[in-house]
Amino acid sequence: MSTVKFTVSALAVIAASATAAAARDQIQVSGSSTVLPYSTIVAELFGENAGFPVPVVESGGTGGGLQKFCEGVGENTVDIANASRPIRDKERETCTANGVTDIMEVRIGYDxxxxxxxxxxxxxxxxxxxxxxxxxxxxxxxxxxxxxxxxxxxxxxxxxxxxxxxxxxxxxxxxxxxxxxxxxxxxxxxxxxxxxxxxxxxxxxxxxxxxxxxxxxxxxxxxxxxxxxxxxxxxxxxxxxxxxxxxxxxxxxxxxxxxxxxxxxxxxxxxxxxxxxxxxRPLFFYVKKAHIGQIDGLKDFVEFFVSDEVAGPDGPLAEYGLVSDPELAATQEAVANETTMQ
Amino acid sequence: MTDMPLSQPAAAPERRTGSLLAQDARTRRRNAAESRFRGYGVAAIAISMLALVVLLATILSGGAGAFRQTYLNIPVTLDAAVLDPKGNRDPAEMAKVLTLSYGRVLDAAVEATVARHGIQIEGLTEKDIDSLISKEASAQVRNRVLADPDLVGQTVEFDVLVGGRIDGFFKGRVTMDSAARDSNTSPQQLQLAQELADRGEMVTRFNWNFLTNADASDQRPEAAGVGVAILGSFYMMLVVLVLAVPIGVSASIYLEEFAPKNRLTDIIEVNISNLAAVPSIVFGILGLAAFINFVGLPQSAPIVGGLVLTLMTLPTIIISTRAALKAVPPSIRDAALGVGASKMQSVFHHVLPLAMPGILTGTIIGLAQALGETAPLLLIGMVAFVRNFPDGLPGGLMDPASALPVQVYNWTQRSDPAFIERASGAIIVLLIFLLCMNLLAIWLRRKFERRW
Known part of the structure; x- marks a missing residue:
């Protein structure tokens, strides 16, 4: 009869997981493998310093990342897409069709x-x-x-x-x-x-x-x-x-x-x-504005990413090989104001 | 032949003359064919053994280094002016001081250590000294200080990781020659490391942290470990075990013992065999569509990985379980039915216990296969940088986690060569797990096997 017990416990696990599926407490990032090392460096520092969990960073290529990004708004979609090129019009259209409308574009530097x-x-x-x-x-x-x-x-x-x-x-x-x-x-x-x-x-x-x-x-x-x-x-x-x-x-x-x-x-x-x-070429990441406030620490992460200590010419990203953006101050301001793409 | 009358012997091709011990041409040919075949067999085994030896030798020689790590013992003066500028010893205020500031405190500590030992090396720059230790060290010191703010102002001894290049030097991966061309280290820095090692400050020892640490970013390969990956793999195997075994075993018992033999069950059978051969990435696509997009389970979670691997493992378990059930002689069933047992009693009291070793072996082999699978996990977001450990069960099933084969895949893509060593180390860990599972399968089979 152990089979019956097993089946019951299995069902219990599924039931428990279905209810626990509600809250996500870490930021999810996906996209370009060129941006990945920078993203993981910042994620690690962010986790160490900001008191939030370390964001989960996936690599799936720029196209794959933006595709995931444009799947929709909600906790089971990614918050940030890394990209080694600007988002294409066609991808914007997909995004819009799936309700991802307010997108913040953040340029982190040059590669x-x-x-x-x-x-x-x-x-x-x-x-x-x-x-x-x-x-x-x-x-x-x-x-x-x-x-x-x-x-x-x-x-x-x-x-x-x-x-x-x-x-x-x-x-x-x-x-x-x-x-x-x-x-x-x-x-x-x-x-x-x-x-x-x-x-x-x-x-x-x-x-x-x-x-x-x-x-x-x-x-x-x-x-x-x-x-x-x-x-x-x-x-x-x-x-x-x-x-x-x-x-x-x-x-x-x-x-x-x-x-x-x-x-x-x-x-x-x-x-x-x-x-x-x-x-x-410039490197970017894209942020869903709708997720700011919904996902803990999302805005803090974005601000931390473009801060002078991290993305500046003496920061860890430049040390790793990122060419710091001379217009970083403008990016910081845009992030602070949550300026979205037009 | 014995019935044939002796007067009419079968027409022999040729009357044989001479000694029985002398081989004729035909026998020689047959014997030669046999020894050739044996030769082929030995050659086939030799080739596969050679491939195995080369593979293991490459992995072991490349990965052994991951299990040893170099540490530097330094006294760090925790400068109150930097670490607690307001002087209130309030952890909330002190948390505002970033690890980057702690890095400067550590730089001073390393410089002080070098000065204390009076090490003079021509051409040694400040950068060489500062980059001697890992960036992980500042996080280590910061966590310790925040946990015990009273340490500020004191001098505390820390065992900190050294940088990946220095560590590689003690393991033979980095040489003076390569350092001369390397922009991330220099021969002077390696000399300094050697001097510190000679004085007993820098030691290379067994690296438990490789097994317990989480992944680390590209800048600190020395701190990376497979802890999260082992835990993630364990959670997934748990899900597979809890789901695949009962479903697989009950499906096979029904198909083998109860189901009517008709066209429908034939179709089901063909489909199960087919599913066993479907490329595993297909299950990943299915998992993404069904569990993440439809059910709404989170990305990168072991529960989704476990569910996908369950789907992948089910056919293997069903096929091996059915084979095990088939191998139980029908006389057992007949005897049970003969003394008045119901069909179900005969199956559960007699057939199933006898088939158990086969079922267990099939299950463990299925699990081992699932443990080494990467492709389906690509699509459900488990091929990711995960630094936080998932919670305990059952909540941890929903937290992001990595998996052992995924960790190998991730590390082989990193630019720092130290990660190649880590990847080989992770392969060794994975191989040890697989070996244990397969040994368990053999042991269970031996222990419970019945012969008729």
Missing amino acids: GIVFANSASGPDFAYTPADWFNALSAKVVKDGQVVDNPNTTWDQVNPDLPQQEILAFIPGTKHGTREVFEEKVIAAGCEESGALEAFKASGMDEDAAEEACTTLRTDGKAVDIDGDYTETLARIESSPNGIGVFGLSFYENNTDKLKVGTISGVTPSTESIASGEYPVS
Whole structure:
């Protein structure tokens, strides 16, 4: 008869849990894996100092996080979505359709994107045009649009080392890919004059821009759908590879990686903050205003996140590799006033 | 053959001549085939053993470090001017002083220790000295001070964690060479650590905290542990045990002993076998839709994880229970019915006890499978950074928690290499749990097994 007892106790557990489902006392955060380390650092400090439970931080990518965020308002939905790009109009529409209307956008700082090869490899000094000529499917050679014939970096630019082209770039599901295409490949396309040449060869504006960011598929540009640890592992196994990393990841692995300069500028929190280093992007998180007051400590957490001690240039986030936002004061004010997006 | 008349022998292919002991070509071929097959078998086992040894060696060599941790013993002067600026010793007021301020008090303490020992190293910067100890230390000191405000103004000895790089140095993960290239440490800092270790201030010892601590952020890998993950996994296994065993066993008893054999039960049977092979992520999608979105259970909670894993484990338990019931000889049932027992009495008094070892083995193997599952937990929010321990039972089932395989997955994604060591350590913990469960299954089977 123990089966009967088991079943009864099981039902009792379900019943008990259904009633206890009411209150949630910790903040829930979901979203971008780029923002995740910053979010966990702040969550930890917040739990230590503010007397609230440590927020639960999930990573599901920017898209996944915003999807969860837009599911609705209520205790079984997340309070904050981390994002490595601004929210898209389509996502706003989903949000609105599900009743998530008052959204606060908080910019926490900037993230640099760096190019690094194995620490035992040669030094690289790239320009965006080098990257375009190395990785684009079509390049311009002697005035003609041809399939990319380059196989070594010195063919791209005689100043670069004679090393086989092999690049580990973020897969298309990463927010980093968009920045890489826009700020490196597309910029290089324009800089090298290929955009003009594409247009001159009879393509219209859209087709030429598309041709700029279409990457070669002959195995020289490898999409990495995992995270930076996978890129690092790939570089360790093929020392000719060059990977695309976040600045903070590189700074934690400087013993294994050597960073390349872009147009002569070495990436660092300073050179990114000053705007000299071109490849960076803002990082955000989005907060449901409707949850402020409903979830204990939500506003305190957001204020704590953007406070000078935490997100300022001397704070723990900057120490980890976040480029502090020069307009942090404006963000702090917006948070204090609970300013929502229009 | 014996019935055949001797006068008409079966047409033998060829009359055999010579010694019986000398093998003919056909026998040699057959023997060769047999020894080849044995060779294949040995090779197959050798390959799998080699793979196992390589796997275990990699994990053990990578993860052994997680079970040892380096600590620094320092006297900290708890400066009243910093820690209690108003001087009222009121914990509520003192709670306004953040850990960042405590960090400065600790920096001074470490600098004082270095000065006390008269350690002089050329090129040693203040940053090298300050980053010697973990950021976790300031939280440790703050908690101690808030618990006992009278400590302010005194000098108290603390055993604090050292930073991940320094800890790695004592475990061989960080070398002087790599430190020279590393922006987070320097050869001078490692020299300082060595000097302190030589003087007995810095010791590496067994790390119980790895088993009891919660996860920690990317900046303090040295403080991260699997405590929350073990507790979360335990809660989920409890839910699975309480739900899957009674449901699974009663379903199989009904299907095996009572249900009429018709098309409907055939369909059910096929579906159960099918469910056993469904990719586990599908159960995660189901769990998200059913338990979180429809029932409204909270995200990241062990109850939801347990329910999802219950769904995943049920087919395994049903299939193994039915096999165990089938293995009980029909004569047992017939004898019970023959002496006047009802159908139910025959099942519960005779068949079920005899099938118990098989049922237990199946259940434990099902649980072990559930313990190592990550994919379904991805979708229900359990793949998360959880630093607070869940409450005790039953309320803790609703609190956020992590799980052991999830912790491994999380740590392999972190940028600090110290987390790779932690991940291997967590794998070791997980393997030990699995080993224990499988040994228990074998022991139960041996103990209760009946042969006919």
